[in-house]
Amino acid sequence: MKLLIVDDSAIIRSRIARVLSDLRLNSIEVVGMARNGMEAIALFLQNTPDIVTMDITMPEMDGVDCTEKMISLSPECNILVISALSDKATALKALKKGARGFLYKPFTDEELIAAFLELTNP
Amino acid sequence: MSTINESDIQSFVEAVSAFFFQITEEKVEIRSAYLTEGGIAPSTFDLTSYITLSGEFSGRVYFSAPRVMVAHLLLVMQEPDRGDDRLLDAVGEIANTISGNARKHFGEAMQISVPVTQATEHDWLQTVVSPHSYVIIVKWKQYRASVVVDIQCVD
Numbered sequence: 368m369k370l371l372i373v374d375d376s377a378i379i380r381s382r383i384a385r386v387l388s389d390l391r392l393n394s395i396e397v398v399g400m401a402r403n404g405m406e407a408i409a410l411f412l413q414n415t416p417d418i419v420t421m422d423i424t425m426p427e428m429d430g431v432d433c434t435e436k437m438i439s440l441s442p443e444c445n446i447l448v449i450s451a452l453s454d455k456a457t458a459l460k461a462l463k464k465g466a467r468g469f470l471y472k473p474f475t476d477e478e479l480i481a482a483f484l485e486l487t488n489p
Numbered sequence: 490m491s492t493i494n495e496s497d498i499q500s501f502v503e504a505v506s507a508f509f510f511q512i513t514e515e516k517v518e519i520r521s522a523y524l525t526e527g528g529i530a531p532s533t534f535d536l537t538s539y540i541t542l543s544g545e546f547s548g549r550v551y552f553s554a555p556r557v558m559v560a561h562l563l564l565v566m567q568e569p570d571r572g573d574d575r576l577l578d579a580v581g582e583i584a585n586t587i588s589g590n591a592r593k594h595f596g597e598a599m600q601i602s603v604p605v606t607q608a609t610e611h612d613w614l615q616t617v618v619s620p621h622s623y624v625i626i627v628k629w630k631q632y633r634a635s636v637v638v639d640i641q642c643v644d
Binding site for chain 2: 375376377378379381382385424425426450451452453454456457471472473474475
């Protein structure tokens with residue numbers, strides 16, 4: 368399973384990669400990490416990931432627009448939005464654009480793993 | 490322009506408290522007051538980040554912390570790289586998370602920018618924040634950090 372991590376924070380990117388790699392599911396391969404929506408689309412086209420973790424508030428292109436673009440390119444892609452924006456409207460907007468899960472920051476390792484497994488083993 | 494009310498302010502206090510508890514699994518000590526009430530100065534520490542608000546609000550939310558506190562937080566988060574770039578990244582992410590979590594109270598009407606981060610000199614915050622700012626002092630372990638909520642409603 369190919370994973371693309373999208374977040375403008377390097378700490379969050381490395382934490383998601385570490386926690387999900389520590390799951391030791393052989394099938395998980397981090398194929399790219401992007402700092403904004405534009406970088407994410409380029410990596411998405413190069414690597415065709417199966418699952419994407421997506422921040423919302425980012426420079427260049429935000430996570431809602433990026434989600435919409437990725438879903439238009441690959442409707443089967445699983446996108447897990449991970450954002451600090453805690454209002455319901457933002458979560459609903461992302462889900463409406465095609466995201467399949469939403470996790471609020473700050474999150475614990477256990478919450479990230481649970482959200483990831485729920486998305487990959489519905 | 491009009492100032493925000495008590496429940497608006499409380500949403501930031503709760504966001505700050507929740508952030509530290511979620512990351513450290515420890516309760517933090519919090520003191521807070523309007524700047525004009527006196528008693529709490531918006532202390533500037535080594536590293537500061539801020540989020541600029543738009544939509545039905547204007548102003549900024551600042552987070553300032555000593556380098557050693559941010560490095561300790563990264564240690565707790567098991568982040569192996571604790572270089573300057575990562576420390577600045579961390580204060581930016583903290584300001585982003587606190588402001589984003591406050592949207593649970595404010596809703597979409599409060600638009601937030603990506604964080605701006607910088608190393609800061611002593612008293613920098615006092616030169617940039619307005620007198621009606623609300624100051625939240627966080628004490629975690631032996632460290633202190635400042636959150637300054639300097640926002641107004643756009644009428």
